[in-house]
Amino acid sequence: MKRTGKNRGWGWINRVRGGGWRALALGLTASLACWAGAAKAQTEAPTATVQVQASGLIKLEDFFRRPEFSEAVLSPNGRYLATLSAVNSRLNLVVIDLDTRKASVLTRYDNIDLGRLRWVGNERILYSAVQLNAPSGQDAPRAGGLFVIKRDGTEERQLARTASQLMKSETGGFMAMQPLRNIPGSADEMIVSAVVANDDSFDLYRINLSTGRHRLLTAGRPGDRISSWVLDSKLVPRVAVASGKGSSTQRIVHYRRDADSPWQELARFDETQPPAFVPLAFDTDDVHLYVASNEGRANMAIYRYNPNDRKMVEMVAQHPQYDLGASPQGASLNSLVFDPETGALAGLRIDADKPQMLWVDETMEKIQASVDATWPDRSNVLSGTRLASRVLISSYSDTLPGRLYLYDKQTKRIEEVGASRPWLEGKLAAVKPFRLKTRDGLDIPSYVVLPKNHQAGQKLPTIVHIHGGPFARDVVQGGRYGPSFGVREAQVLASRGYAVVLPNFRITPELGSKLYYAGFGTYGQQMSEDHEDAVTWAIDQGFADPKRICISGASYGGYAALQAATRPTNPFACAISGLPVTDLKFQRERADYSFSPAAVEYWRKVQGVKDFDDPKVREQSPLFQADRIKIPVFMYVGEQDARTPPAQAKRMADALAAAGNPVKDYFVGKGEGHGYGVQAVNVELYERMLKFLDQALAPVR
Secondary structure (H helix, E strand, O other), X not given: OOOOOOOEOOOOOOEOOOOOOOOOOOOOOEOXXXXXXXXXXXXXXXXXXXXXXXXXXXXXXXXXXXXXXXXXXXXXXXXXXXXXXXXXXXXXXXXXXXXXXXXXXXXXXXXXXXXXEEEEOOXXXXXXXXXXXXXXXXXXXXXXXXXXXXXXXXXXXXXXXXXXXXXXXOOXXXXXXXXXXXXXXXXXXXXXXXXXXXXXXXXXXXXEOOOOOEEEOOOOOOOOOEEEEEEOOOOOEEEEEEEOOOOOOEEEEEEOOOOOOOOEEEEEEEOOOOOOEEEEEEOOOOOOEEEEEOOXXXXXXXXXXXXXXXXXXXXXXXXXXXOOOEOOOOOEOOOEEEOOOXXXXXXXXXXXXXXXXXXXXXXXXXXXXXXXXXXXOOEEEEEOOOOOOXXXXXXXXXXXXXXXXXXXXXXXXXXXXXXXXXXXXXXXXXXXXXXXXXXOOOEEEEEEXXXXXXXXXXXXXEEEEEOOOOOOOOOOOOOOOOOOHHHHHHHHHHOOOOEEEEOOOOOOOOOOHHHHXXXXXXXXXXXXXXXXXXXXXXXXXXXXXXXXXXXXXXXXXXXXXXXXXXXXXXXXXXXXXXXXXXXXXXXXXXXXXXXXXXXXHHHHHHHOOOOXXXXXXXXXXXXXXXXXXXXXXXXXXXXXXXXXXXXXXXXXXXXXXXXXXXXXXXXXXXXXXXXXXOHHHHHHXXXXXXXXXXXXXXXXX
16 A cells, blocks of 8 residues: 545425433443453354244344434534434434533434434534435435534525425426535535536535525536536636536546636546546645546556646555545545545545555544554544544444444543444354455455354355446445445345355456456356356355355346356356346336436446347346246345336246246335335345245255
């Protein structure tokens, strides 16, 4: 690793009035040494089989319960803690004065949860509406929007509309809004990135949070289809990134020297081939840019770049495996961490097998080292401004869902705020990284989850879970977002005695550009070979029973499960196909992105065909190969899934029945979309999935 130092208008939201606020329980102050000494060794359970005793099981409901609290954010001065806590059985906004320990409940919604907290100064808090334990389909999109409230509970205001309001075709106002930059010294204003009706670009606005009045900052922008902007320290928009016209998969980077200079094209790159060039932020001199690029290398690294000379000045950071700064598609990875008040570079985050943090700020570097020495088996994420009196610590691991702590810079002591999901602590299985070596020489970071009581040499029924996207990534992550879908499913299945392999594969982003680009033109071919290579690895490790291996996944993973079963080299005894793509041409014509020529063109390049009438498209569609599938199949869909329309799953089930191999079970998530949100629906899904696995992977007598 190399580093250099340089309301109103609430509409559908209801409130429950009256009643006192529920105080948050805060842990007792303790020194770092005391916290370290409080760790308890875990004892191993008896040898597990699929028939685990009921008394030792985690209830399925517990995997999908709303957390006790989540997403805590410190005010810039470190005095106030804004967090989300269960009030009225929903996540509502609570603010704690850390000097007096007084907690105030600012919101009491009873039909929506809140999320994405952000302080503006020390007096105002931004938040959005999110959905937990609610259907994810098109009839229930209450999430979204942007709202602001003062710390004392006054001056509530809606700044941007929710998805529900947009669907009702309400006119006027912002369609989408994202906080971009606080304004130093101001608690009333901030800069936001927003879209208004009938526009295809994000513009920047300086908005007064007290009055809602706003001023456009990007008049005379360099073009249309702009998705992101970069400001200098004087808050002047000087870099704009736009998408290409029509079906282009290019991105165009525009730049100007100052507010009075003309815009010029600085660079352009294609999302499907190297090299990529992604602007991240201005350095404090307002001349140099931090950029991410993979030109001449196998992954994305971060550089200081002179846009006037169009030259890389120096490398700031690189990693031997993982992309830093941005993915080769152009999406920011938030690798660079800046002080939210001063804008100065504070540190570097690396999302490797587990997150790593390197600090430029010496105070934060010392605190990080001390905390990591105390809890070496956890990921410890620090946040707080340079001038704040306290630092917030989000601490989690594969087996610890998440705990929050406060570190006092003056006393150098830690106290616990609380646990997010205490009912799962000490019960989860370890998620261990490994490197999947493919038959053609790729080396891919992946994970495996074995039951807690697995003993060496014990052979287990095994599930190979394929992540979605395929431009997603399996991650072991706690705190705000929790683990990826694959890790969550792995914990459910491991708790019932199954081994679960979570292979990433070619085209998975963030694992190095070489792996990402290697996936284009391999859909249903070498990508499927990667899934088979994961089986070979599991058998070679000695824990997988080669006759009792199932493939599982949702979205692309649902496609991969069915595609694997059509191949003559299929090593799987059964397939679980969720939210699947079964007819690739149908998918490109009917999915929610089919209106976008660029998205359809991107998928054409992924599949490596000249058009979607190419015979190869039909050959790679499981729907037309149903007669090749001889193993038991379980399918599940979302009733209102717009991403992978369930009509093609129904056609697949009909084709399997016609071929003499009807699906063993076909589960429909009522009201759900592309993924399930309701706890009861998730519980029923896994009850039926476990029943299917118990039968399909029963021991051979």
